[in-house]
Amino acid sequence: MNLSDNIIDIKGIGEKTAASYKKLGIDTVDELIHYYPRSYKTYTQPVTVSQTAEGDRVAVFCKIVTYVDTHKGRRYTISSLSAADSTGSIRMVWFNMPFIRNQFHKGDSFVFYGTIKYKGNMRVMEMPEYFTQFNYQKTMSTMQPIYPLKSGVTNNSITRSIRAVVDVIRAVPEYLPADVISEKKLMTEAEAIHEMHFPKDEESLKNAIRRIAFDEFLSFLIRIRKLREETVSEPNTHKLTKEAVLKKDAFIAGLPFELTGGQKAAVDDITSDMNSEYVMSRLIQGDVGSGKTIVAAIALLMNSLSGYQGALMVPTEVLAVQHYEDLSKLFKPYKLKVCLLTGSMTLKEKRAVYEELKSGECDIVVGTHAIIQDKTEYKSLGLVITDEQHRFGVKQRERLEQKGNFPHVLIMSATPIPRTLAIILYADMDISVIKELPSERKKIMNCVVGTDYRPSAYSFIKNQVKEGHQAYVICPMVEDNEITDAENVINYSDDLKEKLGDQVRVSYLHGKMKESEKNDILHRFINREIDVLVSTTVIEVGINNPNATVMMIENAERFGLAQLHQLRGRVGRGSAQSYCIFINVKKSRESEERLKVLEESNDGFFIASEDLKLRGPGDFFGIRQSGDMDFKVADIYNHADMLKLAQDISLDYGEDLQGKIIM
Ligand code: ADP
């Protein structure tokens, strides 16, 4: 079997399975072996029942003391039994698994593995896994890969399929010179891929991840180098007019605030780039709340007043709508036509915008990736801006750049990348940094508290609302699959309505809502028709409501620090004092230590570096989950040494390697 073979050729994979795998982006053996686990499960030494506490994920060795009871509940068939050791008992519960009754007999002993919950005084484990003692001992010494899944594909199925092509993995050819491998103590690519799927132990898994990270960095660097070669010497055919530059000064003078030093410097950089011999390719880096949007607006204004079209691309529809509305207001006096283009618009609506872009009637378009789809043609695209761009891949950027006659490119990012790494990662760009926040801002006040503080938090929110302010509440995440995120958000907000009373208008937002519903809710929140917005993390990126002064985050311990920092960045955006309340539900020492970093600092750079230091030993993948950059495994902080190595190698061997690396 070969890397390029279709997975249908693997024993055990039929048409149906292959179709499900396709949804995961797996068509070939090559794609299968590069489909890495999301995390690993290690089964821990069993503890006694009395040692367990709410929320613990544990194994217990217990004897079954009742018969299996099966009855129909409202939504599920529920099977349960009681199991006990000498220190206490636990009720084991399974949903929609009536056949489970055949597995268990009174008097038998099993190891049960799951999360402890309390129902009244009773300990409960829902959907526990169960093992014979012998099998559990065997499993305990291994790390079980957990793959990201979609319906129709199980973890076991992926494990089995990968096992079937283990010979192909072993034969993956090494593209790096042998002396580099030995000198840098790298695993071979074949070894590393094998370890990712079947890790021997933590140490060797870490080495495997390092090697895969290296591969990802290298292929990324080679690609952006090509991008740079193509664009860097592209002549600038979209120069600014003198008039446009002058009007920009008047626009800035008319703003309700003075630009910060960093904003002014960024605007100067952009102005001189857009007037230079070659096209602009610039990254604007600034922490959340540093005021990047207005800098983008100024660039769009100058560009359009010079007679060219501009495009602003953002990662979510909700953010697109917000930017669209803000820009429409700002540019009204200039008679510039701003259009919105998002995936959820009707075909008819989209067609109208396509027409206007093609004819040149539309001056500025704001939207999601819809603005780079093939159907979108521009009359004279002069400037492309991506906001919160780390959510966009290099590929999308390449496509966007091909849309026009090499338009100027501006990227806005809040990702706090240290300068030394930014220079490598954005080798194809110049960089402006906005260091300071607007001076009128008061420092956000933070507190990390337990669940017993909830009543005080609610009455605090009530008072802030009385004073005319608004609040966000980020809902706890659901564990297991008893209820969906959506149901959870709805339940929480119902509960909150009751607690806050009729005077406070509570509403909710979650990812499963239609885009139009989401936009409507957000609209009303920004127009102050909603006081408290209960939400999942869908509001994480970019949303701006300067009148919101409280951010309350449930289950704060379950988020990465970088993500918490982004969430907190939704408040403290106006002149009023803002507050962030982190509810630490599972108060482990580790989570307390991590959250303390946020309590003490509002600085994105500091938080990113502390996050790195505090990561637990089992936390192999770090913040890659936050969607940063393009990488599946590589983490720019954690693998900074691999990034630097990839940089060196790409300089030494780049030409030779180009054809050999999977892109
Ligand atoms: P981010 O950098 O996170 O994208 P925004 O551009 O959304 O931040 O700006 C956040 C808020 O700060 C907005 O309400 C904006 O109007 C305001 N703002 C931007 N620049 C300044 C400034 N120089 N002084 C005061 N407020 C500003």
Ligand code: MG
């Ligand atoms: Mg922003």
